[in-house]
Amino acid sequence: MKKKSFLLTTILLLTLSMVLAACGGGTDKKEGGGAEGGEKPKFISIVTGGTGGTYYPLGGSFASIVQDATGIDTNAETSGASAENMNTLKDGKAEIAFSQTDIASYAKNGELMFEGSKVENVQAIGTLYPETIQIVTTKKSGITSVADLKGKKVSIGAPGSGTAANAQQILEVHGITFDDIQRQDLSFDESVAGIQDGTIDAAFVTAGTPTGAVEGLSATTEVVILPIEQDKIDELLGKYPFYIQDEVPSGTYGLASAVPTVAVQAMLVVRDDLSEDVVYDITKAIFENLNKVTHAKGALISAEKALNGVGIEVHPGAQKYYDEKGIKAE
Template sequence: MKKKRFLLSTVLMLVLSLVLAACGANNDEGNGAEDSGDSGAEKPKFISIVTGGTGGTYYPLGGSFASIISDATGIETNAETSGASAENMTTLKAGDAEIAFSQTDIASYAKDGKLMFEGNAVDNVQAIGTLYPETIQIVTTAKSGITSVEDLKGKKVSVGAPGSGTAANAEQILEVHGLSFDDIEKQDLSFDESTAGIQDGTIDAAFVTAGTPTGAVEALSATEEIVIVPIAAEKIAELLEAYPYYVEDEVPAGTYGLTDKVATVAVQAMLVVKSDLSEEVVYDVTKAIFENLDKVTHAKGKLISAENAVNGVGIDIHPGAQKYYDEKGIKAE
């Protein structure tokens, strides 16, 4: 009898040991998932993309990207209007959005704490990638009589919304022509406000840094004979020497009803992201955008590609975006 009880106790202890071992194994597996880097990171329910004004290129593109990200990742994504590049970098620093459009020059200023970011560097932002050239367009009308940058002296000129990157471009272009903001009646207006001001005669010209064709300028061309003020070749060379992030560009003939192409310069539009977003999420976002470009309805969608996204970035690329480029064998030229 005692022998039977001993055998029963032994069997029960063996079974209990097996159960505890199994539970321990399950707990180890669970802990491994939680600690396995980004695979255990919490996926955000919502992502906000800050863009620019409704009359520019950032806002409609941002709307397309938001739809693509929502559909491909299941993360609800929304595009919001803003004062564009400089304001967007500050917004990401404050944690009030996750992704932003920016000019490459402005993102570089922000990371380095230069110009408008002096004493207020943005250290929590990395790149997803560059998108397309941001053409600097000096917009006026035939009736203004303005045909050169020098003609802007003494005129009422919009240099872009407060917090935008357009003002820096305007200041640098005026600089190489021997002018400054003191030589113009500076106005700080959004693209829509600028073109409305040109139309009603309250301003004479406006700097617009955006992909062409730009919606606000297209709308103006429906009622006015548009002039895009050219930048002379020697001044372009001088600008590129002083500020290497510029590239030569042109506004093609036919744009806004122009008879001939117009020589100018450009920076690049880029997407930046908060660096604390997980590698997994940024990888998914990057893949979603570059593998669904056929769903982008704006004309600039044709200029965007993953192959060009790593060129001219100017700041560090987020590891999640880099993982996507590495998988595709994409390297900077």
């Protein structure tokens, strides 16, 4: 009887030790981020922006592409855009996010809205296209310049978005602060609705052009995009080198001529605990299926430009794809 009891105990202990050994395996992380192997996730969430911007429709296209190519269930979710997205990745509530390049840099360095709250668990997949800063109003408002915004009701973007930082910096080079305007914190859709019903006078919109919400406004009223004069552009670029010179092309929103302005860049960022293999597959899927992107901005996206102006460390999985293609930052 004692022999049987001893034998049964030994078998149980051996079985338990094998289970514990199997559970302790895990995924080894490579130095510098990104697990080299790693289990493929069952679900990936891409956080984007508001429904009236560019991130959301692009995110929908990317989600379909990634799901078809990798077999991972992938979903695009609306959000408050860049700054909120970086915090969402920090909290582990999504895997991939759209962000402006400047906001991703602030997050990694703990600057501005991220002071004392660095986002350290993110790396870049790559940049996508220019994010044009559009200062939107209407002809009937009588506003024709940035200086005219003093004392007006002006939306600087949704709480948590990167648009507020752009608004602050552009107003700054014009000698204007948020105290000089009647500040409103509204999403693009809310901003357009406010302009339309007269509850606000103007709005900052940082998004690829044409922006859906502004297109909708132009269908009902004559839209004006306020120009940024060249000397102010030069001052802005000198002080904040993540900006590039840009314009809103003639014909956009019915504009009679091109409007000079500035832009940052849209980029995709990813949590650094996604494996190298998974991020490689995601990067490859997106850049090799851009013909499936229906939004007009798809024509501006290419792997060849994806390392330009990234500003933060590139995930090893994305870097592996660029290395295979011989792509380097210009």
